[in-house]
Amino acid sequence: MIILQANELAHAFGADDLFEDVSVTLHAKDRVGLVGPNGVGKTTLLLILAGLLEPTGGSVSRQAELTLGYLRQEAVLTFAGQDNTVYEEMLSVFAGLRAHETRLRELETRMEAGEMGEDVLEEYGRIQTLYEHGGGYDYQHDIKRVLQGLGFAADEWDTPLTHLSGGQKTRVLLGRLLLEKPDLLILDEPTNHLDTSAIEWLEKTLRTWEGTLIIVSHDRYFLDRVVTQVWSMNQFGVKAYKGSYSTYVQQRELEWQHEETLFANEMARLEAELEFIRKNIAGGKTDIAKGKLKRLTRDLVLIEEVGLLGMQGKNWLQIGERVRTLTVNEAAQRIKELPSPTSRMPKLKIKLKPEQRSSRFVLRTKKLRIGYPENSLFDCDDLNLERLDCVALIGPNGSGKSTFLRTILGDIPPLRGKIRLGDGLILGYFAQGHEQLDVNRRVLDEVLAHKPMSPEEARRYLGQYLFRGDDVFKQVGDLSGGERGRLALALLALDEANFLLLDEPTNHLDIPSQEALQAVLEQFDGTIVLVSHDRYLVDRLATQIWELRDQHLHVFDGTYQEFLATKEGGEAIIKTISSKVALPTKEKVLPPVNLDWIEDVVDPLKVTAEDRRARDRRIRELTEQIEETEGWWEQLTFQLARATGARKEALEQERTIAQTELTTLSTELDELMAL
Numbered sequence: 001m002i003i004l005q006a007n008e009l010a011h012a013f014g015a016d017d018l019f020e021d022v023s024v025t026l027h028a029k030d031r032v033g034l035v036g037p038n039g040v041g042k043t044t045l046l047l048i049l050a051g052l053l054e055p056t057g058g059s060v061s062r063q064a065e066l067t068l069g070y071l072r073q074e075a076v077l078t079f080a081g082q083d084n085t086v087y088e089e090m091l092s093v094f095a096g097l098r099a100h101e102t103r104l105r106e107l108e109t110r111m112e113a114g115e116m117g118e119d120v121l122e123e124y125g126r127i128q129t130l131y132e133h134g135g136g137y138d139y140q141h142d143i144k145r146v147l148q149g150l151g152f153a154a155d156e157w158d159t160p161l162t163h164l165s166g167g168q169k170t171r172v173l174l175g176r177l178l179l180e181k182p183d184l185l186i187l188d189e190p191t192n193h194l195d196t197s198a199i200e201w202l203e204k205t206l207r208t209w210e211g212t213l214i215i216v217s218h219d220r221y222f223l224d225r226v227v228t229q230v231w232s233m234n235q236f237g238v239k240a241y242k243g244s245y246s247t248y249v250q251q252r253e254l255e256w257q258h259e260e261t262l263f264a265n266e267m268a269r270l271e272a273e274l275e276f277i278r279k280n281i282a283g284g285k286t287d288i289a290k291g292k293l294k295r296l297t298r299d300l301v302l303i304e305e306v307g308l309l310g311m312q313g314k315n316w317l318q319i320g321e322r323v324r325t326l327t328v329n330e331a332a333q334r335i336k337e338l339p340s341p342t343s344r345m346p347k348l349k350i351k352l353k354p355e356q357r358s359s360r361f362v363l364r365t366k367k368l369r370i371g372y373p374e375n376s377l378f379d380c381d382d383l384n385l386e387r388l389d390c391v392a393l394i395g396p397n398g399s400g401k402s403t404f405l406r407t408i409l410g411d412i413p414p415l416r417g418k419i420r421l422g423d424g425l426i427l428g429y430f431a432q433g434h435e436q437l438d439v440n441r442r443v444l445d446e447v448l449a450h451k452p453m454s455p456e457e458a459r460r461y462l463g464q465y466l467f468r469g470d471d472v473f474k475q476v477g478d479l480s481g482g483e484r485g486r487l488a489l490a491l492l493a494l495d496e497a498n499f500l501l502l503d504e505p506t507n508h509l510d511i512p513s514q515e516a517l518q519a520v521l522e523q524f525d526g527t528i529v530l531v532s533h534d535r536y537l538v539d540r541l542a543t544q545i546w547e548l549r550d551q552h553l554h555v556f557d558g559t560y561q562e563f564l565a566t567k568e569g570g571e572a573i574i575k576t577i578s579s580k581v582a583l584p585t586k587e588k589v590l591p592p593v594n595l596d597w598i599e600d601v602v603d604p605l606k607v608t609a610e611d612r613r614a615r616d617r618r619i620r621e622l623t624e625q626i627e628e629t630e631g632w633w634e635q636l637t638f639q640l641a642r643a644t645g646a647r648k649e650a651l652e653q654e655r656t657i658a659q660t661e662l663t664t665l666s667t668e669l670d671e672l673m674a675l
Helices: 042-049 086-112 118-133 139-149 166-180 196-207 220-226 245-280 286-310 328-336 401-409 443-450 455-463 469-473 481-494 511-522 535-541 560-568 596-600 609-640 645-673
Strands: 002-013 016-027 031-035 057-062 068-071 184-188 212-216 229-234 237-242 361-372 375-380 384-386 390-394 416-421 427-430 499-503 527-531 544-549 552-556
Touching: 002 042, 016 042, 016 057, 016 212, 016 229, 016 237, 031 042, 031 220, 031 245, 042 184, 042 212, 068 166, 086 118, 086 139, 086 166, 139 166, 139 196, 166 196, 196 220, 212 220, 220 245, 220 535, 229 245, 237 245, 237 609, 245 286, 245 328, 245 645, 286 328, 361 401, 384 527, 390 401, 390 535, 401 416, 401 427, 401 499, 401 527, 427 481, 443 455, 443 469, 443 481, 455 469, 481 511, 511 535, 527 535, 535 560, 544 560, 552 560, 609 645
Parallel strands: 031 212, 031 229, 068 184, 184 212, 375 552, 390 527, 390 544, 427 499, 499 527
Antiparallel strands: 002 016, 002 057, 229 237, 361 375, 361 384, 361 416, 544 552
16 A cells, blocks of 8 residues: 655755656555665655655655654754653653543542442443553553663653753654654664664564654664665665665666676677778768668667667657767767766775785784773783684773774773784774864875875875865865765775774765775775674674673674674574675575564563564564565566566576565564464
8 A cells, every 4th residue: 555655856955956856655564775875865855755845846645644753863953942851751652541541540530439320431441442452551661662772771761851962862752753653654864873782672673663664774784674675866866676775785786787788788789880880981881881870870869868778679760850860970979978877876996905914813912901090991801813804893882992992003001911913014093083184184185194195196096085076175174974984994095004993984984885895894805803883894794703791802703693693592693695796695584573672671481462463563564575575576587588688687686586585584474473
């Protein structure tokens, strides 16, 4: 059932077009991830869909009586003028139930006084039914569950909203929206301001969400575990893909490869035609060459009018007008100027190449204690790090992760014990706050100060990090967070280090930039210690996990998925997360729905009605998704029977992805049915 439909949306700021010709359709229970580079207009599109901003073109239709909740990236002004405490704000969601509660108490008092008339009993029964069906016996439990899940300790529940930080207010708004349970919930960067445990809780909650979701997030791991389709937004519009985020990455790569193959083949054909014309236009085959030149002209005009992809299955007669035959030189120039149809966005061209190879032994510690003279942070297991290892250092905010990196660098001495570094090490450090950057310099001057080179070389180098034209003359202090991150990566690459200490390197980067950095780090011929909340990156890179817990650093020798399996006491979650541009080589098996969050507030040994309802909801969702995926697979099979060449190969690869998705969904359904 369609609950929202947008047709040919466009939006502009003054004379500058942000996007145009955006059409999307949203069905009940869809869980959509909206992705795209920074600045493409994702937040603007969300505002338009939510009815909070009028588009400059197009229209949005919504289902009658659709309830809608919207979480902005920052909720600083959301509670302006309100004196509620955190808990009172959550209670405000249930004002109707609390009114029923008050009326029930009043009627009970009257009945205790002997008023047992039919009207009193009838009203009491009616209100009690409304109270029960509305969740009256569960709402305080729900409030407790949500506040604990979002990281609010019990002693914070009585804090006035006016005393909260911007990040805390955003969490309060998210909690209120989860309790309101709107038909359509729109979340703009919901994982901002959440620690890892809160993000994991939110994932589990949204995976069993009864309504419809649209989510914008730079957290690829979060998207991969929550969404069932992806809307990819770029300068050309929005395109929908079925499946998880990883499935979207695979489908997108297949499309790019198909577009590029089609373009290369068409260019080869056009150039071969042009070469024949050149050789024969004044020779014995003049008439044939002139005829080919006319057809070549028509083909070029058609490509320029509708694009290379749009011309498939069409002919020049559909242009509807006569065209002047080009000269040979004009045709050659027009062929040269044909743009590639690929929708690939410009990506960072990061090159992390060590100047030299380090020794096998990189780092060892003995009886190490980290912190400051007035504040001891944690003790360590004895550490042993070898060349090509990648360590993910994880733990709560404020536990000392950044301090540990600076201790390895030698900036902060250990409180106890020893750190020994191997021979031939060149250290490269990426600071979370980009403190290594001089905010008073221009971007170009920052590179020139870091390594001697000519201004022309520096500008070409900065172009690889998407600083183009006048961007290189910006003051560092005027850069956005993402731009500072790209500049810091550019300087890091100049160090040619073989031992990287990376403190939140993907902060502020959009997803294409995250993917580019991940691809480079996967091929890095050195050693890495990585501090990151980006679990997608950690999952792809880590060979060891160093976990800060209870003021101690615990070493786990294994991947992130193995670490999670050990931590949860279950079997490893075998999950193929593929942001590498490559075809899938393994079937992807998603983890089953986990309802462990219920144990936070109820007896973990007792299976509650809420457990059963959540399981039944998920079974219904999986059944619907399996039906949709089967339809997708059957459609691809139908198209395959009529396809040839490169198109057939692309369809076969896409059908493999559909089959993998179908297997994943069926496996999860079987597991739930067996419970």
